[in-house]
Amino acid sequence: MVKVVVSGALGRMGTMIGRIVDEAPDLELVGGVDVREGTLFGTEVVPAARIDAFLKEKKPDVLIDFTVAAAAVENIRAAARNNVALVVGTTGFSPEQRETIRGAVEGHVPAVISSNFSVGVNIFWKLVREAARELGDYDIEVTEAHHRYKKDAPSGTAKTILEILDQELGGREKVYGRVGETERKGEIGVHAIRGGDIVGDHSVLFAGNFECIEISHRAYDRAVFAQGAVRAARWVSGREPRIYTMQEVLGL
Ligand SMILES: NC(=O)c1ccc[n+]([C@@H]2O[C@H](COP(=O)([O-])OP(=O)(O)OC[C@H]3O[C@@H](n4cnc5c(N)ncnc54)[C@H](O)[C@@H]3O)[C@@H](O)[C@H]2O)c1
């Protein structure tokens, strides 16, 4: 049995992950952490301030974190202090927060950290890399759309797309939205849309003369992220103490 604690337990993702873990015969849901009060499928949800004591008491194998960036950094540090493996889906980290996470995790605990746990997006990233290799002289525009409650922009998935494009094409200038007189040069345009209950859309447009290629992914249900995170939780326990990608989990 892999024992799991979920932080962000009462959120959109935390609740869905809690249900999947609760229903899995090979996993044991031992509780949750949140700043709000509640329970998670009959297990205790403790305030974030008590995370250290809770991890010591419950001794989970894995902490799955879907919270907000500042909170996730603290939860990751707590998990590392208590020798608990990690699955982190939270997005919106600053470069400094990423460094803090790296320092807390590397050499201490195994952690799968991904801006997107869906299988489809992990394949989509591979397709974007392949297209960038072949179409580097085309104009490139990255567009993402999410629900009205999303806190960070651009999305973590879009930032990962930009990292892939940087790796393949060098660090091109990014232009976040365009307004006024804007002559197009070699930049990459980045556009974020927020509205309604959009689960998560991403597309990369490669535009040339007389033709365009657009690579897109659309999530219809958060279950694709939640199932991927639980798959990573099963995989991560007992690995070497370093940061892993979801592509490593999937063997891509
Ligand atoms: N990687 C992926 O596949 C993926 C998929 C979906 C969402 N996300 C990311 O996951 C995060 C959460 O998304 P959501 O839609 O579930 O948000 P949400 O707002 O519904 O849930 C976040 C939860 O975290 C709680 N929280 C806040 N501070 C906390 C703390 N210190 N400790 C514990 N819990 C705390 C909130 O009370 C809330 O219940 C976001 O960063 C989002 O971008 C990633």
Ligand SMILES: O=C(O)C1=N[C@H](C(=O)O)CCC1
């Ligand atoms: O709903 C969200 O928030 C999502 N966040 C991730 C991101 O920022 O890329 C993944 C898609 C859903």
